[in-house]
């Protein structure tokens with residue numbers, strides 16, 4: 001079996017079920033190494049929001065990799081990616097972090113493989129068959145895969161932080177966390193506003209990124225916590241201008257997190273949130 005995870009994961013929706021064009025997988029429940037690794041090497045032909053050439057597919061942030069058999073692998077609903085368009089990517093290399101962007105009701109990866117191109121009209125192959133992933137819902141034990149892919153990952157010098165994101169919460173309490181929980185609840189979550197940072201608060205946060213020109217209460221909160229930690233984010237005005245984005249990049253470099261760029265700037269998202277609060 002070849003899988004896009006280093007550790008155990010869950011099949012949450014099989015390929016072909018009610019016309020499902022890919023397979024839905026998740027590592028967000030339990031073990032929680034949510035790094036997505038490349039299942040078939042090739043060239044990255046797209047990183048970004050959705051698929052600009054086609055009609056809306058609800059894929060959110062996605063990465064597309066073309067392999068040497070003219071197959072296009074789509075990794076969708078990501079919270080963050082660690083490679084850029086044009087990169088040559090090896091099988092086993094860390095490429096992204098699982099998320100729930102786009103039309104998605106929970107943290108998971110939609111993995112799809114299209115023959116000959118990645119437009120809507122191209123045929124979606126049976127991705128479960130190709131990879132040897134059991135095509136039924138449930139937990140998949142992935143020990144063998146972890147051993148095989150770990151060596152490939154280190155050989156490719158993939159970002160170390162992205163590989164080892166099993167969470168070890170310190171359950172720190174602060175008014176700042178309470179404030180964050182209030183902000184997230186105002187966006188529709190139902191977190192307990194207890195000021196303790198744990199998996200529920202992290203999973204809610206992972207629905208968001210802070211990118212250039214983003215504004216609002218979460219942006220201001222992020223500026224404040226970065227400033228508190230000594231990063232220069234410019235004026236704390238709730239608007240992610242260039243100086244705020246440089247502050248974010250300095251933080252990402254200090255923590256050895258991915259610094260892939262969109263619209264000329266890095267962005268904060270995925271497990272960056274964990275390191276921002278716990279680090």
Ligand SMILES: [Zn+2]
Pocket residue numbers: 013020022023024109110111
């Ligand atoms: Zn899906």
